[in-house]
Amino acid sequence: MNIQQIRNATLIVQYAGKKFLIDPFLAEKGTYPPFPNSLRQDQNNPLVNLPSSIDEIIDNVDAVIVTHLHLDHYDDAAKEALPKDIKMFVQNDEDAIAVKNDGFQNVEVLQEDTAFEGIQLIKTKGEHGRGEILKLAGLVCGVVFKHHTEKTLYIAGDTVWYEGVQKAIETHHPEIIVVNAGDNQFLEGGSLVMGKDDVYEVQKVAPAAKIIASHMEAVNHWTLSRGELKSYINEKGISESVFVPED
Numbered sequence: 001m002n003i004q005q006i007r008n009a010t011l012i013v014q015y016a017g018k019k020f021l022i023d024p025f026l027a028e029k030g031t032y033p034p035f036p037n038s039l040r041q042d043q044n045n046p047l048v049n050l051p052s053s054i055d056e057i058i059d060n061v062d063a064v065i066v067t068h069l070h071l072d073h074y075d076d077a078a079k080e081a082l083p084k085d086i087k088m089f090v091q092n093d094e095d096a097i098a099v100k101n102d103g104f105q106n107v108e109v110l111q112e113d114t115a116f117e118g119i120q121l122i123k124t125k126g127e128h129g130r131g132e133i134l135k136l137a138g139l140v141c142g143v144v145f146k147h148h149t150e151k152t153l154y155i156a157g158d159t160v161w162y163e164g165v166q167k168a169i170e171t172h173h174p175e176i177i178v179v180n181a182g183d184n185q186f187l188e189g190g191s192l193v194m195g196k197d198d199v200y201e202v203q204k205v206a207p208a209a210k211i212i213a214s215h216m217e218a219v220n221h222w223t224l225s226r227g228e229l230k231s232y233i234n235e236k237g238i239s240e241s242v243f244v245p246e247d
């Protein structure tokens with residue numbers, strides 16, 4: 001397995017000989033207006049450039065997994081760049097209809113027992129915030145990868161820490177966990193994804209796992225920086241378990 005942090009929640013995952021592209025958000029820096037009612041209204045999204053060319057990122061991708069359709073996970077640049085016959089996995093029928101309407105012909109809804117080229121893909125639940133904000137944020141998913149030649153990988157997606165994440169960890173015993181940890185927020189309503197305390201909760205229930213923090217410093221409403229998360233994991237003595245990669 002090889003996991004490459006691209007930008008925001010966009011990852012390249014090489015797993016059991018296949019190349020997966022997760023949550024493709026491929027626009028150039030500054031293409032979209034800032035998310036409203038949040039920090040940094042003077043900065044357009046994405047805040048930073050891609051670390052490599054789109055061609056390199058999408059070259060030889062076997063399947064794309066879109067955990068939900070928010071702009072910072074699936075954008076116009078991705079719709080344009082990806083070949084329309086590429087395998088696309090989505091969380092539910094509603095998202096499948098939308099992705100098909102964008103011209104993609106090979107769209108499949110992830111289930112708890114999806115198989116792709118011998119790799120088991122298991123859809124997991126997520127909560128994109130807590131309380132009232134959930135209605136606005138909408139449905140999201142995560143995914144567990146399993147294969148007999150690989151460690152189990154859990155990509156939690158845009159979720160806060162809650163019992164669903166705990167259940168996924170206790171059910172699948174992932175050795176590698178990717179969490180979206182920018183603690184993105186609107187001015188009201190609280191965290192939309194994990195913050196540092198959530199990462200600590202994940203580490204406590206999965207002390208043997210390696211945890212990778214993604215979705216950081218790339219869209220205007222982030223509130224947890226890589227630097228602050230790194231200091232926190234040092235303070236907590238968990239810097240051997242939690243990785244905070246640059247793009």
Ligand SMILES: [Zn+2]
Nearest residue numbers: 070072073158
């Ligand atoms: Zn997001």
